[in-house]
Amino acid sequence: MDEDIELVRQALQGVEEGFERLVAKYQDRVYTLCYRYSGNEEDAYDLAQEAFIKAYRSLGTFKGSSRFGTWLYRVTTNVCLDEMRRRKRQIQTQSLDQPVAGIHSDMKPIVFDNGISIDELYEQKEQAEYIQFLLNQLKPEHRMVLLLKDIMEFSYDEIAQMLDVSSGTIKSRLSRARELLRRKLLDREHFP
Numbered sequence: 001m002d003e004d005i006e007l008v009r010q011a012l013q014g015v016e017e018g019f020e021r022l023v024a025k026y027q028d029r030v031y032t033l034c035y036r037y038s039g040n041e042e043d044a045y046d047l048a049q050e051a052f053i054k055a056y057r058s059l060g061t062f063k064g065s066s067r068f069g070t071w072l073y074r075v076t077t078n079v080c081l082d083e084m085r086r087r088k089r090q091i092q093t094q095s096l097d098q099p100v101a102g103i104h105s106d107m108k109p110i111v112f113d114n115g116i117s118i119d120e121l122y123e124q125k126e127q128a129e130y131i132q133f134l135l136n137q138l139k140p141e142h143r144m145v146l147l148l149k150d151i152m153e154f155s156y157d158e159i160a161q162m163l164d165v166s167s168g169t170i171k172s173r174l175s176r177a178r179e180l181l182r183r184k185l186l187d188r189e190h191f192p
Contacts, residue, residue, distance in 0.1 A: 004068035011059055019059070023052055026069060029152070030076050036147045037080040039132040047083060051076040066161050073154070074162040077144055084140045134184045142177035149174050 004025075010018025030051055035044035055075045062071050135143050141163075148159045149170075156167045163170070 002068075005064055008059060008062055008064075008068060011056070019056055022068070022072075026072055027052075029069075030072065033073065033076050033147065033152055034080060036151050037143070038083070039129075039136065043083075047079055048076070051079045054079060070158055070161050073148075073152075073158075074164070077148070077162050081140050081144060084143075131181075131185075134181055137184070138177055138180060142173055142180065145170055145173040146177040146181070150178075 004022065007018040007022050011022070012018075027048065031044055031048045034047035034051065035041065038044050038047060051072070055072055058075065062068065135146070138146070144163070145159060148154045148162065149156070154162070156170050159170045160167045
């Protein structure tokens, strides 16, 4: 018998250790998925915690027709999508009045042991933040497919099971998401 199914059975019988072992086994991947979706450590932690709570409460609905991990990632995906919908309803404003720190031209760049300067690190961080910003602009279904395939490296069939759509739909959404992201990245190159 699959170890995960045995742990689910134990959890359903009230043995806390069963679910605790499932959490220990999957917590890193669930957190990573939540982080890639939210782009924020605190939000990712909260989303991962909510995903495990929902999974625990819904454990009785796990049929065993797919792997437990696939079912758990579907629960996690739904938690992330629900959060995106909730945030979309809120009006978010940011102040543009905050001053931006300047860089003194007479300062010598600091270079770390690996040969990367602070400026290069800052540029890498800025690029990563911009890509996360672009990901956040994608529709939830496009963003989720892109994250699950390109970041988490799930197969088309696994993603189709998680999102309860066909593999063809997954391929179509992924193609569209990649094209939208590519266009947004190209637009930035032309308009810095």
